[in-house]
Amino acid sequence: EDQVTQSPEALRLQEGESSSxxxxxxxxxxxxxxxxxxxxxxxxxxxxxxxxxxxxxxxxRLKATLTKKESFLHITAPKPEDSATYLCAVHEDSNYQxxxxxxxxxxxxP
Amino acid sequence: xxxVTQSSRYLVKRTGEKVFLECVQDxxxxxxxxxxxxxxxxxxxxYFSYDVKMKEKGDIPExxxxxxxxxxxxxxxxxxxxxxxxxxxxxxxxxxxxxxRETQYFGPGTRLLVL
Numbered sequence: 001e002d003q004v005t006q007s008p009e010a011l012r013l014q015e016g017e018s019s020s021x022x023x024x025x026x027x028x029x030x031x032x033x034x035x036x037x038x039x040x041x042x043x044x045x046x047x048x049x050x051x052x053x054x055x056x057x058x059x060x061r062l063k064a065t066l067t068k069k070e071s072f073l074h075i076t077a078p079k080p081e082d083s084a085t086y087l088c089a090v091h092e093d094s095n096y097q098x099x100x101x102x103x104x105x106x107x108x109x110p
Numbered sequence: 111x112x113x114v115t116q117s118s119r120y121l122v123k124r125t126g127e128k129v130f131l132e133c134v135q136d137x138x139x140x141x142x143x144x145x146x147x148x149x150x151x152x153x154x155x156x157y158f159s160y161d162v163k164m165k166e167k168g169d170i171p172e173x174x175x176x177x178x179x180x181x182x183x184x185x186x187x188x189x190x191x192x193x194x195x196x197x198x199x200x201x202x203x204x205x206x207x208x209x210x211r212e213t214q215y216f217g218p219g220t221r222l223l224v225l
Contacts, residue, residue, distance in 0.1 A: 034213065043114075043200050043216035044153075087153070091212075097168065098214065100153045 002027045004090050006101035013108050016077050021086055021104045024070040029093030033071050035064050036087040038103070044087055047073075078108045113137070114217035116201050121222045129188040131220050133201030142184035143202040143214060144168075144176060153200065159184055191224045198222075 004025045013019055025033065032051050036044035048057045050066040057064050061082065063074045073086055085105045089098040117132035135142065143158040145168075155168030157176040165176050173195060177185045184203075188195055198221050202214040 032212075036216075041198075041219070041221065043202075043219045046213055046215055049213050089153075096158070096166070097155055098153075102150070102152045 002090075002092055002095070002099055004088055004099045004101040006086075006088050006104050008104060009102070010105040011107070013075075013078055013106070015079055015108055015110050018074070018076045018078070020075070021073040021106070022070060023073070023088030023101055025088075025090045025099070026069075027090055027092040027099070031091040031093050033066055034089045034091070034098070035071070035073055036089070038085045038087055040085075047086075075106070078106075080108045080110050082106065083108045114201055114203055114215055116199075116217040116220050118220050119218060121220055123188075123191050123222065123224050125192060125224060127188075127191050127224075129191050129222065129224075131186040131188075131199055131201075131222070133184045133186070133203075133217055134182055135184075135201075135203040135215075136182065137203065137205070137215075138181065139203035139205045139215075140181070141204045141206065141212070141214075142178065143204075144174075144184065144186045145200045145202065146170070146197040147200055147219075148197050156186065191222075193224050196222060196224045 007022045035047040038044045048064040053068045065072050085103045087103045088101040114135045144156045145153045159165045159178040175187045200219050201217040204212040204214045
């Protein structure tokens with residue numbers, strides 16, 4: 001069965017403490033992997049799309065990487081404003097729908 | 111910038127009422143989507159549309175219908191609202207990219223409470 005699993009469910013870090021969020025997936029063929037950021041009570045905000053293993057993308061303190069089985073969202077020296085839920089979704093070759101992970105809630109303490 | 115707007119941020123309705131949620135996108139996108147998001151269940155696709163007057167069922171279409179009369183507008187209709195339809199409703203739009211690659215852009219969401 002195709003699925004997307006995000007870990008950990010929640011992550012608490014001190015300001016400046018770097019870490020990584022994981023998104024592992026099992027699909028027959030990957031068309032694209034998406035990362036979104038969602039603030040409480042708001043819609044998801046698009047961050048990155050990755051298409052093939054080895055690809056990397058960066059935006060400010062965030063860097064997304066992709067292998068054949070998983071993606072990591074690395075956050076370097078985070079600030080309190082990086083606190084949010086980070087969602088991962090996969091677009092599979094044979095399916096019109098995105099398969100969504102449950103998200104990782106990131107809390108950055110000052 | 112892609113802009114997706116939803117008609118209401120918060121909505122309170124009574125059981126049995128007919129409810130309309132409106133979504134408008136300004137980027138001439140072909141595809142539009144309606145999701146609901148509930149704690150612990152993540153995002154679930156209700157319906158999507160890949161063209162005007164076209165619609166496809168998602169994972170949880172029961173109790174909902176949709177309408178797309180114009181390219182930029184996609185409406186979600188709850189024919190007879192029930193308490194189990196209390197949720198956050200999210201609209202998204204996208205354009206088919208090369209090789210089927212596309213990114214969905216979301217609206218701010220409508221938090222619906224059915225009493």
